[in-house]
Amino acid sequence: MNFNENPNPNWTHFPANIDPLAEFELSDYLVFEDGVDQFNSLSPQSLMSSENFAAIGGTGAASSTETSNMSGATSRNTNMQKNKMDQVGHRVAFRTKSELEVMDDGFKWRKYGKKSVKNSPNPRNYYKCSSGGCNVKKRVERDRDDSSYVITTYDGVHNHESPSVVYYNQMPLMAPNAWNLQASSHSHSSCSS
DNA sequence: CGAATTTGACCGGCGC
DNA sequence: GCGCCGGTCAAATTCG
Numbered sequence: 001m002n003f004n005e006n007p008n009p010n011w012t013h014f015p016a017n018i019d020p021l022a023e024f025e026l027s028d029y030l031v032f033e034d035g036v037d038q039f040n041s042l043s044p045q046s047l048m049s050s051e052n053f054a055a056i057g058g059t060g061a062a063s064s065t066e067t068s069n070m071s072g073a074t075s076r077n078t079n080m081q082k083n084k085m086d087q088v089g090h091r092v093a094f095r096t097k098s099e100l101e102v103m104d105d106g107f108k109w110r111k112y113g114k115k116s117v118k119n120s121p122n123p124r125n126y127y128k129c130s131s132g133g134c135n136v137k138k139r140v141e142r143d144r145d146d147s148s149y150v151i152t153t154y155d156g157v158h159n160h161e162s163p164s165v166v167y168y169n170q171m172p173l174m175a176p177n178a179w180n181l182q183a184s185s186h187s188h189s190s191c192s193s
Numbered sequence: 194c195g196a197a198t199t200t201g202a203c204c205g206g207c208g209c
Numbered sequence: 210g211c212g213c214c215g216g217t218c219a220a221a222t223t224c225g
Contacts, residue, residue: 111198113217126216130197139216 093153095143107131109138120144131160 109127116123120141127138136156143149 114200115215115217118214124215128217 091153091155093151096150096152097146097148107134107136117141122147129156134160 108130110130111125112128113126114123115126121144122142124139124141127140129136129138134156136154139153139155141151141153143151
């Protein structure tokens, strides 16, 4: 209820099923880990293999736990961002070519804000994982040069499985391991395949 | 009716 | 010290 209408009622889990008119293909992907954040790696046409980059998320974030505050919702400005880089351990940015910006990766996202950046004529949408205990944030923005491209940035790692296990086992088109990289890092096979 | 979404305002950080 | 930018929350509204 915002963009256009419902492109496909089938859109439930994987973007690969989007539809024939939406050319979903990874053009560029950026992987930022805590400590390594350089937007310079962005190449206009890197076009590497774009097949498996789920190597990230191997740090010790899988455990999460620690200060999982938030539970309850009472927390507001009590304690949360004492250290800028404390909980932020995973930063992943993907550039996808799709008409829709809301790529369902199997998780449920709750939009919590929209803001337009100065460097882009397009607004930026902020999504949050609506899972109990999952504080993963998602940032979606349209490319400022190619409105056909969408830049999705994930922040954090899901500490729970997808609401509906996705079976990216038979990806005839391509296996966007990127989708499981968040839920990976421990069980699940992910990859390989 | 409930839940999710929307828009605006507020806050914090950084730069100059 | 002030201004700017980005990010988040809150309340209201709408959709299902």
